[in-house]
Amino acid sequence: MRNVNFCDKDGREVVLNYKDDVDIPNGNHVLAVPVFNDKLLFTKHKHRGIELPGGKVEKNEKSIDAILRELHEETGAIPKKTHYIAQYQIKTKDKSLFLKDVFFIEVSHIENSSSYYETNGPCLYVKIDDIPYEQRSFLIEDAAILHCLERVRELGFY
Numbered sequence: 001m002r003n004v005n006f007c008d009k010d011g012r013e014v015v016l017n018y019k020d021d022v023d024i025p026n027g028n029h030v031l032a033v034p035v036f037n038d039k040l041l042f043t044k045h046k047h048r049g050i051e052l053p054g055g056k057v058e059k060n061e062k063s064i065d066a067i068l069r070e071l072h073e074e075t076g077a078i079p080k081k082t083h084y085i086a087q088y089q090i091k092t093k094d095k096s097l098f099l100k101d102v103f104f105i106e107v108s109h110i111e112n113s114s115s116y117y118e119t120n121g122p123c124l125y126v127k128i129d130d131i132p133y134e135q136r137s138f139l140i141e142d143a144a145i146l147h148c149l150e151r152v153r154e155l156g157f158y
Contacts, residue, residue: 006143008090016088016147019101025063025084027101030054032071033085033148035158036107037122042131044120051137052145054100055079061108063101071105081146082110085151088144102148120149 004016019025031054034041054076057066064082066112071077086102110122125131128140128149139145152158 003148008143009138009141012093013091014088014144015091016144018086018151019084021084023084023087025087025101027087027099027102028057028097029100030057030063030067030070031100031102031145031148032067032105033102033152033158034071034075034077034079034105034107035057036077036110038158039124039126040128040158041075041077041110042125043116044123044135045137046118046120048137048139050123050125050135051139052067062152065075067101067103067105072111073117074119075116076111076113076134077105077107077122078109078111081106083155083157085130086148086156088096097099100144104152104155106157 002018006014016019031052033052044050053071055070057063060135062108083104085104090098092098
């Protein structure tokens with residue numbers, strides 16, 4: 001598998017490893033790159049703006065279960081297919097472990113919800129550039145996320 005090393009906007013070293021479905025996800029954070037009807041599915045975070053769904057893996061929870069939970073909580077999405085595509089580690093200054101598993105998710109349908117937790121629910125865009133700049137979360141510009149979107153395209157998922 002290919003590795004990509006770079007520094008994030010805060011100067012921390014990031015190591016991104018591309019994965020496939022035979023690899024076992026073991027991160028403590030998760031991120032989804034979901035697609036519904038040929039559009040990227042984002043969520044509207046109440047404070048940060050529009051971003052991809054994701055979050056923390058809870059105690060005694062598997063990474064795959066965490067991403068499916070986060071996806072549904074933040075967007076109401078029900079998956080059709082899920083693929084493990086990448087994992088990245090951010091080397092934090094305090095030496096704490098930050099390991100994020102990234103999944104491509106083909107969405108079957110989206111359920112309406114009365115609560116999307118810390119978000120205002122789902123939104124769909126063909127590409128990131130279609131999101132009004134002032135509505136984008138700073139996380140959308142994160143190099144690790146941009147590499148993962150490129151990986152999704154390379155794999156022919158989107």
